[in-house]
Every structure is written in C-alpha cells, then in structure tokens.
Amino acid sequence: MIGTVDYVHHLAFPKLTDAEIATLAGLARVCTFKDGETIFQAGQRGLPFYVVDSGEIAIIDDSADVPTTVVVHGPREFTGDVSLLTDRPAAISAHARGPVRAYCVGQVELRRVIQEIPDLSDKLLEAFQTRRTMLERSGFIGVRVFGHLGDPDLTQIREFFDKNKVPHTWVDVDDKAGRASMETLEVTEDQLPFVSCNRGTRAPRPTVTRLAECLGLKRPIRTEPFDLVIVGAGPAGLAAAVYGASEGLSTIVLDRFGPGGQAGTSSRIENYMGFPAGLSGADLANRGYLQALKFGAELVAPVEVCSMTSENGMHRLVLDDGQVVQGRTVLIATGATYQRLPVAGCERWDGSGIFYSCTTVHARSCKSSRAAVIGGGNSAGQAAMFLAEHTAGATLLLRGGDLRKSMSDYLARRIEHHPKIEIIHHVEVEAVAGDQTLEGIRLRDVRDGSSRDLGCSAVFVFIGAEPRTKWLPPSVAVDSKGFILTGADAAHSGNWPLENREPCTVESTCPGVFAAGDVRSKTTKRVAFAVGDGALAVTCAHRVLAEL
Numbered sequence: 001m002i003g004t005v006d007y008v009h010h011l012a013f014p015k016l017t018d019a020e021i022a023t024l025a026g027l028a029r030v031c032t033f034k035d036g037e038t039i040f041q042a043g044q045r046g047l048p049f050y051v052v053d054s055g056e057i058a059i060i061d062d063s064a065d066v067p068t069t070v071v072v073h074g075p076r077e078f079t080g081d082v083s084l085l086t087d088r089p090a091a092i093s094a095h096a097r098g099p100v101r102a103y104c105v106g107q108v109e110l111r112r113v114i115q116e117i118p119d120l121s122d123k124l125l126e127a128f129q130t131r132r133t134m135l136e137r138s139g140f141i142g143v144r145v146f147g148h149l150g151d152p153d154l155t156q157i158r159e160f161f162d163k164n165k166v167p168h169t170w171v172d173v174d175d176k177a178g179r180a181s182m183e184t185l186e187v188t189e190d191q192l193p194f195v196s197c198n199r200g201t202r203a204p205r206p207t208v209t210r211l212a213e214c215l216g217l218k219r220p221i222r223t224e225p226f227d228l229v230i231v232g233a234g235p236a237g238l239a240a241a242v243y244g245a246s247e248g249l250s251t252i253v254l255d256r257f258g259p260g261g262q263a264g265t266s267s268r269i270e271n272y273m274g275f276p277a278g279l280s281g282a283d284l285a286n287r288g289y290l291q292a293l294k295f296g297a298e299l300v301a302p303v304e305v306c307s308m309t310s311e312n313g314m315h316r317l318v319l320d321d322g323q324v325v326q327g328r329t330v331l332i333a334t335g336a337t338y339q340r341l342p343v344a345g346c347e348r349w350d351g352s353g354i355f356y357s358c359t360t361v362h363a364r365s366c367k368s369s370r371a372a373v374i375g376g377g378n379s380a381g382q383a384a385m386f387l388a389e390h391t392a393g394a395t396l397l398l399r400g401g402d403l404r405k406s407m408s409d410y411l412a413r414r415i416e417h418h419p420k421i422e423i424i425h426h427v428e429v430e431a432v433a434g435d436q437t438l439e440g441i442r443l444r445d446v447r448d449g450s451s452r453d454l455g456c457s458a459v460f461v462f463i464g465a466e467p468r469t470k471w472l473p474p475s476v477a478v479d480s481k482g483f484i485l486t487g488a489d490a491a492h493s494g495n496w497p498l499e500n501r502e503p504c505t506v507e508s509t510c511p512g513v514f515a516a517g518d519v520r521s522k523t524t525k526r527v528a529f530a531v532g533d534g535a536l537a538v539t540c541a542h543r544v545l546a547e548l
Ligand SMILES: Cc1cc2nc3c(=O)[nH]c(=O)nc-3n(C[C@H](O)[C@H](O)[C@H](O)COP(=O)(O)OP(=O)(O)OC[C@H]3O[C@@H](n4cnc5c(N)ncnc54)[C@H](O)[C@@H]3O)c2cc1C
Pocket: 231, 232, 233, 234, 235, 236, 237, 254, 255, 256, 257, 258, 259, 260, 261, 262, 263, 264, 265, 266, 267, 268, 269, 270, 271, 303, 304, 305, 306, 333, 334, 335, 336, 357, 358, 378, 379, 380, 382, 383, 468, 471, 516, 517, 518, 519, 524, 525, 526, 527, 528, 530
C-alpha cells in the first residue's frame, strides 16, 4: 500500500508519459546545459518550463546560509511551481547535474497546455501546488523579514506575503540569534521592520508598493481594453474571474493588497458547500486564484483603483501608480472593511493590540493571554473560535442580547458550548488601557450604564462593515450607507440613464458597471453569496458586450 509521504511525493514529482512528453516537445525548443551550469536563479521571472530528457536538474534553496538541494528532477520529470502561473519571481534556483538535454516550453505555450489539455493540466497544477506547499512546510527560508513581535508594520508585511504566496521567514530581533543575524546584515533599529529581498536588495521600513517593487511583483498592464475589468480579488472578484476567463472574456483582476479579500483572513470557513471539514479562507482564495489563472485571467496586485470615468461604453480606471486600465465592462467587487473602534485614543494600538482581521499572525501576538472579540456576525464568531484554540481563551462582546441575530446557527451553537469562550451580552467598549502593551478594556452596560474592566492583551473588532466605494464616480449610485445600488434598486433610483433596457440584476446605475459581493446593497455578507454574485456579473457582462 502506498504511504501518505509517497503519495504526496508522487503528486509533487510525477513522471510524464510518452504521449505527454511528445505534446510538450511539440511546443518546445531543445535546450542543453553543461554540468554545473545555472539554469535559472531565485528572483528571475518569466521562466520557461523545463522537461528533462536526459541528465538531471537540481533545485537549490539558496536563501539559506548554506545552499541546500531541495529535489533533483530526472528524465521524464519537470521543473516549476505556482510562480510559473502567477508570473511571480522564482523562489528557488536550478543547476544542471551532468550534461542536461531538456524541452524548454515558454509560458505562453504552457498556458495553452493548461487551458486545452485537461489531464496534463491536472497533473501539472497538482504538482505545482503540492510543491509549493511542501516547500513552505520544509522550513524554507525565502525572504527574511526582521522585526519586533506586535509591530503593526511587521504584521502588515507578513499578511501581504501570506496573501501573495511569497515564502518568507520572520526573524525575531528580540531573540539572541535574530539580533545577531540583524547585526550581520548591518540592519539598524530605525530600519525595522526590514526586508531582505531576493539577491540581497534591502528594504528598510517598506510600504506594500515598495515591497512589490523590491520582490519583482510589479509589472506593466497592457493598454488595450479588456472585456471585463474586476476591481477586488475577494471571493466575488475571483469567482467572476474564473467564469469570465473560462467563458472567453479577456479578464483582468486588480487588487490593492493581494488575492483573498476578507475571506482570506478567515481561519476556517465551514459553511461553504463542498467542504464538509471546512477550509481556511487563504486556501479557498488560493484555489480560486490558480483556477482563474488557469483559464487565462490576469491578476495584478498590489494596485489600488483610485477613480473611474465612463464614456461611449468604455470605462477608464486610474490606478495609484498612474497606470490606466480600460474595460468594456467593469465589476466592482471591493467588499467592505470593518469600522474602527469608536473609542478615543485607541488608534495608538492599531495593529499592535487592536486588530480588524484575525489570522495566525495576529493570534501569535496574544497566544498566552485572553483575547476579546467585538461583534455579533460570523466574522466575529469565526475569530472567537480560532482565538479560543490559539490563545488562553476568548471573550465575545455583544451589544445586543441575541447571538443568533446575525450569526449562523451552527457557529452560535459551537460558541455557546466552547469551554474557552465566554460571552458577555449588552456591552460596548468605552475605554482601552495599557502602558507599553494593551492590558485591558473598560466595558459599559448599554442597559444601565454600569462599567466593568476586562483584562486582555488583544481586541479583535468586527463591527459595522463599511463598503469601499468612496472612489466611485456619482454615475454609480449608492445607498445611504455607501453600498452600490443594482438591478431593480438601480432602475428605481432615478439615476438609470437608458430607456431601451432595464439594468441587469447586478448592474449599477452606470450601464456596463456591475457590483458583486459585500459591496452590493442588500446582499448577505457571506462567501457563497459573493461567489454567486460574481458568477451572475459575468452573465450580465455577456449581455452588455453583445449590445456594444
Ligand atoms: C474574519 C472573517 C471571517 C469570516 N468567516 C466567514 C465564514 O465562515 N463564512 C462566510 O460565508 N463568510 C465569512 N466571512 C465573510 C466573507 O469573508 C465575506 O462575505 C466575503 O469575503 C465578501 O467577499 P467580497 O469578494 O465581496 O469582498 P472582500 O472579501 O471584502 O474582498 C474585496 C477585495 O477588494 C480589494 N479592494 C478594495 N478596494 C479596492 C480598490 N480601490 N482597488 C483595488 N482593490 C480593492 C480588497 O483588497 C479585497 O481584496 C468572514 C469574514 C471575516 C472578516
């Protein structure tokens, strides 16, 4: 019987059949390398895909202090992992072992194979994904990030790396070995958090944009119009990208941070159909991302869309880096963000004691103490469950008296029966306290005004989602809270300009501009609803494109 380790190895490093090699060879040129020659280096992008015909290709991790061999590909085996599809720089290097003859398949041809030959596509995609997971779990160093635990800038950098699948290692500078390694690289305290990018490029206190440049994630976007431009790569945007690209629309997705959206910050999604054991939001997002790329969608991040104008059926979106993207149709899937805690002075703790999302990175900052979670929706419930497992316990704070008012019943039941979760009803936070670190909060009972103190080192806030729509032009009408009006609401708003047709179900008051997911008015704020909306937007896009 085949063991788990052998099975995973088999998925990651399969051998190609004669027929598969013949197909790939027909699209390739033959490359030869001398013994020891470098085939590619970590940090390079736009790499071809190599199928070994004779000799061996050694894959090397040269991010460690001493370069190590990760794996050796022999005849019938091939190089590559997810970065071949994401067009991100390679995380590892490759050298020839002995004289090598290989079929060298360009990225355009590789994408054709992935889109057109299902069995071979499955084999390659499975291998690429499994290899990346194995690499991440192998203690692979990758990009080094130096910083203090609890530093909000460090937390943001690590979230950015997680969402964009950049393998990295955090070097804790409060630890003896970390401090020594910081001194070896001559990194000073005022440069923290500090990132040592590929090939030694230094990035002291980097912004997300600077990180993207330093890691080679930035690339120019083509200027010809796309059939569908999607703003936001959360579940709604990714679903639309999968359906749009698979149905032949030229599709681009733009995101200000990276794929995943709010769902990408959810530790466990258990109510998404087809995953009875649940899956992490990051896993769901990553699968959607690869699926969209497989069908030929482009994804560019980090880029923020700052404004949009529409004229004669063409929409022009201006990005924060000055680039302009044109679309015959546009989908706004920018989701929502949680409102800041309305307590004086609490900004001081933003990202270091008060958080607006909940991932492993955040949970680590309070692992030996209790955490407070504010909010009554599924996001607060998921966070409480996750924190109860990864910290000393969680206290869920509700303004109302009914846990089921906006939380799914299955989650409410689990929370009520969890031994490490306490629920306090009818309270709101009136003050936060702490000196160097957050030490606690003061709660006010909304019924009688009485106060009580609660000790905790971290507060997770999930109250009042606010849509990200401030950048939109007035032609896209929104409701009193800023959510986008669509369909019948758009038609009856008095802002719909066409007489010859009604707006499609998810179409806004600007013809050809759609909204999907949390940003759309009157939607249920759940992953499955966002995915359904994204798919529906593609149907609407087809109708509008047929009219142009
Ligand atoms: C912690 C947590 C746990 C949750 N758990 C569950 C659960 O278990 N089950 C469930 O069904 N739902 C859950 N939800 C809710 C679910 O995640 C959301 O309903 C869903 O993510 C909405 O998807 P969306 O695509 O509409 O928007 P979002 O996920 O919010 O994605 C929007 C994207 O748009 C990008 N963006 C915003 N503005 C711009 C701009 N101007 N330019 C470029 N990009 C931009 C953002 O970076 C973001 O990536 C949870 C939410 C949270 C926060």
